[in-house]
Amino acid sequence: MSNPYLFARFDGAVIDAKPWGHGQLSLEHAFPEAPQTEAERDLERLQGCHPLAMGHFANHPGKGMRPNVMVAPLDLSFSPTMPNKHRRLRAYIPNLTFYERGTEPRVSDDIMGAVLIALRDLRDEEVFLNYRLTPHVSRPEWYEPVDVEEEWRRWA
Numbered sequence: 687m688s689n690p691y692l693f694a695r696f697d698g699a700v701i702d703a704k705p706w707g708h709g710q711l712s713l714e715h716a717f718p719e720a721p722q723t724e725a726e727r728d729l730e731r732l733q734g735c736h737p738l739a740m741g742h743f744a745n746h747p748g749k750g751m752r753p754n755v756m757v758a759p760l761d762l763s764f765s766p767t768m769p770n771k772h773r774r775l776r777a778y779i780p781n782l783t784f785y786e787r788g789t790e791p792r793v794s795d796d797i798m799g800a801v802l803i804a805l806r807d808l809r810d811e812e813v814f815l816n817y818r819l820t821p822h823v824s825r826p827e828w829y830e831p832v833d834v835e836e837e838w839r840r841w842a
Contacts, residue, residue, distance in 0.1 A: 691742055695759045699798045703742050741802050744815040749830040753816040755802040762797045 691703040764776045777792050781797050802815060816832045820841045821823050832834050 693757070693800060695798070695800060697759075699759070701798065701800050703800075740801070741815075744802060744813040746817040746829060747814040747832060748806060748828075749813060753814045753832060754806060754808055754811070755804050755813050757800050757815065758803050758813050760799045760801045762799070764797065 689702065693701045693703050695701065744755060762779060764772075764779075779797055779799070798801050802813065817829070818832075818837050818840050819829055819835075821831075821837050824842060
């Protein structure tokens with residue numbers, strides 16, 4: 687499967703940062719009760735549509751350029767037993783859980799993700815992230831390592 691949006695965290699977790707995917711939302715399995723108010727229904731509709739979930743637009747810096755953001759892991763828990771006022775915040779987290787049709791969805795309280803952290807103040811400029819592609823396979827023509835030694839350490 688070819689997916690340029692797969693991202694490996696340092697702890698081994700793999701994040702699929704693809705802006706769209708195939709599958710079914712499992713939100714209704716994590717929180718089986720139906721939203722009761724219009725505000726709750728609005729929050730549920732936000733699922734996966736967060737205006738700040740734009741990490742897939744970050745580009746790798748060109749030759750001679752430096753990244754202006756870095757990646758940090760982010761793990762959150764949204765337990766079905768937590769107070770409803772806190773569970774409703776789940777809609778603001780852009781992560782979706784997908785599963786294959788015909789299988790039971792994996793319901794988990796933990797959401798593993800990644801966030802981009804600005805390395806300096808950014809204003810009206812493109813976001814550049816060091817992709818750190820593995821040196822063990824052929825890379826695209828456009829790819830220029832930011833720091834060759836760092837990449838070898840990352841993928842050792």
